[in-house]
Amino acid sequence: MALNQNSPQVEDGYIRIANSLLEAIISFGFTQRELLVLMAIMRKTYGFNKKADDMSASQIATLCNMARSHVTTTLGSLASRNIITKKTGRFGSVIGIQKDHRKWINQDLFKGNLSGTELVQGATDSVQGIDGDESGRNFAPETPPFAPEAASLLNSDGTDSVHPDTESVHVPEKYLTGTDSVQVDGTDSVHTKDTIPKDTKQKTSSSSSGDDTLPCPVGSLVDFYHKLMPENPRCMVLDDSRKNAIRARWRAAAKLSVAPFGYQTREEGMEAWKTFFAYCAKSAFLTGRVPGREGKKPFRADIDFLFAPTKFRSAVEGKYHDGITPGQPGTSAQAGAAGRSSDPRFAGAK
Template structure:
């Protein structure tokens, strides 16, 4: 009996270009980014098309990843030029040529050798002596052999090591506002960068590593510009007065997620 698994063509199968397949194997993508990339491949090449309109909710259902995390992974894949979009957040997606990929380097720094302790070493003793010992009376001999593990005794104070929180780069509030004015001059301008706006921007900046990049904000405002609804070019339901997004509306938490996922309606 052959150990080779036979391909059941009656159930269908997805072909993948060898260069793309090998590039994905060697790409330093996060696990979430790779799963989202494979889902995009399934929904494009798997249906014999180069690009397709794919909602984040569809990939979320396929992969079991939360929809907002799917949206962030898509933004990250676009930023690294693995995937491209032909327009805004609802535009078709497809894979960019492998030669154009610009994936971030992750965990590539070689480990450094441990520093050698500055002490004298004896070839006949298990006790390590401090260097430059001029007088034997100054030698401090430990009560237990070096390397022996001392068991805590009653009355000892045992404390856990303090872990320092990772520092997050400060939010470039004014640079984000400048991008808003540059890309969306049609929308109401920001005359005052007050405390409330600074707090909202800081919160969006800290939510994800993806957000801590001015290129993300440039693309985010580009999504807004491609939407006739958010730009006030179409009337709402029932012929209501056209809605125009403001800076405050765009950086509010619920609206921010809606724009990133393309989940807003007239």
Template sequence: MDNELYEALIGADLSGRELRVALAVHRLTIGYNVDEARIAASYIAKMAGLDRANVSRIINDLIRQGVVARSGGSRDPISIAPVSCWKIDQKATVSKPTQCVEKVRATVSVLTHFKDSKDINSLTGVVDAKRQPEQPAEAAEPVRQKSQMPACPHQAIVDLYHEVLPELPGVAILNDTRKRHLQSRWRESAVHRDLDFWRDYFATVKTSAFLMGKVQGRMGAKPFRATFDWLIAPSNFVKVVEGNYHA
């Protein structure tokens, strides 16, 4: 390898992209002990990490500046020209102003208080207590008002159902779905948040022949009989309260 030519390329006033392309040409020619070689622009682009279109333009610029030589057209061999042939363009240099950044060191003092002492010892020395700024009073955290609505007594309502309506199917498992339905009915109105309401509600069901299964079904079908789940469903609950099954 021609080290003098290589060092001349390193010291030449070429742009970053021009230097990368020139070094790639140097490696693929003199690096393989040949004076010139047919080198595809796409190969140089891959080697130099550049776009192919830019490589073709940069090669033409290097040929114009005498750094790269080509004996014919774009498909002919290329080589690195002798240093004496180089006529490198002067690159415009722009000096960037240096900005001074002032570093500010913050010292955090950890204060240790002593009873009946006029001074306060800190990590940075003894400080007069009278000169210490008054610390703002901490704002009191807002106290959340707890909901005044009593919790839904799920089991108590189920017990009333069994007490008033023993003829209807019983509730063996008080699962989450039933609890959610009871909770919804409980919260719908202040009237519903009273066990006496639920006792009256089940008593109203007891007076309905249809809900108690005492009305023959159509076309010989079995009589309908209400269940706990049916009675606490939203639409059915409203119909029973409004007396739709007591005509």
């Protein structure tokens, strides 16, 4: 028989629950997440006339429209307080409601001397992750799933010392010292920011800078500039801004497919930049051998000019070499670089 979605009928299925148990659930002071998980457990058990059922955290999360990690934590809390029975199953955990609500352990017993910062931070979050409860319902705040004061309720092996007949719940030893997280046998483990493997953290924070594989010899490049272009302004202050600009051009030049650049090693890169500065030394414009306009001093390129992105590109493309042949000597640096005129990489440069 097809279900009538507009008018639910008990003939299509219903949950039988004792009034006293329902009233105990209503008045116990559960958090919103705990209530939703309890209702899901009742649907999977009492809804099929079962006392317990083999279910996974993912199934409950889907039914509650809740994050699976929240379900896992809530199940651990409820099990440690004797509100539900829980043991390892075939598909997840065999879970049922502890009908004798007199055996339930109230959350107040777990507060003890814990400070407010140790309480679960997501207590006011709704199931969809929106702050606050838009429906205006007054749910009790989330509490940590386990605390030092609860240790007296368990034997040394983690079994219940108050209610020995209740199905035992294994609690790892670390939770007997007040650790906030919960992990119960049969429950899927959840990683937090404190339990993420170190190698994963390192991968997310590792640098992808080109300096890691091809370090930039900043000092050497400045020396090449001074030696091969001695008439140009000297670099007196090598601050972070200039270092960053030099490193950026070093990385960019390594990827070019234009001579003399496109290097793969530090040594190849240093030779390429030597050639570049010697090439720039042949430019009348870059070395102050072009008269300034309107009586101004001739322009001489400084290190900031040569390492600026657009100026560097123009220099590589030969835009500053008009009227200068490769073999024409100029400064002493140009004379020292005359031998490079036969380099086929500069065959088309003036």
